[in-house]
Amino acid sequence: MGYSRYILTSLTIIRLMHQKLCNDSRFERLKQHSINIPNLMTLFEFLVLPNRNDMIRVYDLRHYFSEFSNKTYPDLLTSIDDVNAFGVYCASQSSEMNESIQKIRAQAERDKQQKIQEVTNAKERYTGLMNSIRGISCSCSYKYGYHQQCHRCTIEEQAMNVKVHIYECPLPSKREQALAVIFELQMPLEIRNYRDTIWQFINRPKPCPPHQMHEWLSIPPHASKLGPFYTGPSNCKVKLVSSTKSVTQNYSYSPFIGSTSIEGFLHENSLTVEILPTKPIRFDDECCILTPQLNHPDYKQLQFTINTTKFLQNHVIAKRSDCPIRMKPSQFIEFGSFRSGHRLQWWNLLAMFEMDSLPISEESVTILILHSIWQYGPQTMNISSSDNSWCSEAHEQLLDDHFIDELITRLDRRLDDCELNWQHELVLAAITIITMRMLTICNSTKQDKLADLALKCRRI
Structure with a gap:
């Protein structure tokens, strides 16, 4: 989460500096030059953002840098002696x-x-x-x-x-x-x-x-x-x-x-x-920094399913023969399929609580859940007039009041189980984090209900 914060803060500073320069009459030409940061648009998807304000900031930053990704003239770090380079133009006017x-x-x-x-x-x-x-x-x-x-x-x-x-x-x-x-x-x-x-x-x-x-x-x-x-x-x-x-x-x-x-x-x-040329980090290496790594031997081979929200269910099923002895084949497939499709993650979470298909008391399962609900996820570049356009597609279900009601019911039921069994403190921690995540994104009509659920978590 700290690395995501670093990226978010750095991009905010760069945007503010760029805006200030563009508003300076001496540097108006900068508005016509690109900003080229390798893999930036894809990198946004992998950021871990725990609250609504961070998601709004990412939404704004994504559209700002997208606007300057394909301008008429080259960026300030490329071909500085090009006839259209910013420095060549400024020097010719000075x-x-x-x-x-x-x-x-x-x-x-x-x-x-x-x-x-x-x-x-x-x-x-x-x-x-x-x-x-x-x-x-x-x-x-x-x-x-x-x-x-x-x-x-x-x-x-x-x-x-x-x-x-x-x-x-x-x-x-x-x-x-x-x-x-x-x-x-x-x-x-x-x-x-x-x-x-x-x-x-x-x-x-x-x-x-x-x-x-x-x-x-x-x-x-x-x-x-x-x-x-x-x-x-x-x-x-x-x-x-x-x-x-x-x-x-x-x-x-x-x-x-x-x-x-x-x-x-x-x-x-x-x-x-x-x-001096730039030497950016390999994109796969940066994704590893932003993605938690599984250490448990039973789940380690399923690391590739946490790394992405691409549809990997068929690949997981094909690897079913590698399922550890201590794990049920159904759990192996359920874990590996949890992130298959970014729009399905919250639905899979709801189904998991309903069917009790994965043991939340295990650390690797908790890591899977928390990373799925915190990661920003893919977002289309179409600018929507909706007030909720800041919300990425991976978390749109939390703006559906009916879905929130259904998930609250399952969480409340699981909290009752925790109250009767103090050995499942990891389950209680996961439910609390899920509740707070829902509270930061949901519509105002459901905030009171989620606040009550959060207070119940605290009491337990």
């Missing part, structure tokens, strides 16, 4: 960011011209040294066991040591990529905080996973040339990275000055324009 691009390009051009002059001077020095020994033969010798280098080889060594490091432009030549880079450097703090929050949520439960990417502001020459233009905090989570090393890093040795042309020393930006 005079400050465009001015920064001009300053970076102007300095890059000055650095390039200086590099051209440096290479030219180095080539002249190399040529002069090599010309000075043209026609001179090597006269190196060994004296007293030591090598004595001749004048020719000394000059040749000096020529070979004439080195010039390459030049690499710190900004991509493509305009959209340059805009994406400057936006990452000078992004408004409100957007940065929002994006960091949603990025960490997608990476749950490890909000800052390790990576093998190369950070722009840690790579020469980008670190020194772009670093002064960075306006964000030092501890931001989503960083500008590249999947490849820079050409400067790849050149462990300077190009040979004697044979490399001037153009061979001049390189465009070689880094890819990306941000």
Whole structure:
């Protein structure tokens, strides 16, 4: 239940941040961008929600994020250098960011011209040294066991040591990529905080996973040339990275000055324009976190029937031969079929109390019941005008007064049995929880009757 609360709270924060940004005139464009949180619409079904308020919140959140799941433009964590990316658009509209691009390009051009002059001077020095020994033969010798280098080889060594490091432009030549880079450097703090929050949520439960990417502001020459233009905090989570090393890093040795042309020393930006990728948890693993695990050896093999509300009855019947000796085959099938069909769970609960088909006094059966009545369950995306549209399909029966009356009758009868037999405290706990669950969802016309039943549970 705690993990469901974490997801619910996180999504509420993300929605509030998004709404506030969309209402800011500077970021109106955000209304046209998608919000892409993997598996979110399906994840809602697996949340464990004990009260009506939580169900209403999930209903509102589900429709809010569904509205932004397929907008015209991409989300903030995908293809940041796309022509329709939020950062590219914002940077193109910002005079400050465009001015920064001009300053970076102007300095890059000055650095390039200086590099051209440096290479030219180095080539002249190399040529002069090599010309000075043209026609001179090597006269190196060994004296007293030591090598004595001749004048020719000394000059040749000096020529070979004439080195010039390459030049690499710190900004991509493509305009959209340059805009994406400057936006990452000078992004408004409100957007940065929002994006960091949603990025960490997608990476749950490890909000800052390790990576093998190369950070722009840690790579020469980008670190020194772009670093002064960075306006964000030092501890931001989503960083500008590249999947490849820079050409400067790849050149462990300077190009040979004697044979490399001037153009061979001049390189465009070689880094890819990306941000740290997300590493979301596997959906099946997250479902395991949200679903109680059966430990009893007789019921453990039926774990798959708790994990879903899909129709698995035929599969359970096919596995009847695996029924433990201590369990009746009818109980094996009843347990495995309890969640087959999300609209049938409450009906199955009613039938179970009527027929006494499962021993509620056993912990695994209680786990099955409580998880079934607390889990939100599937919900269609059709927006209903009904006041009860917040209620998921799995719990619609609790809005039927006649069904409530029938279930109250069975629960009351079972309470009488508990009063006569104090050994069934687990049954009493289960009935109390079922009663409170019904009370949080039912119509107001049945609240008094359920309150009386809850008081009876307390007395016993």
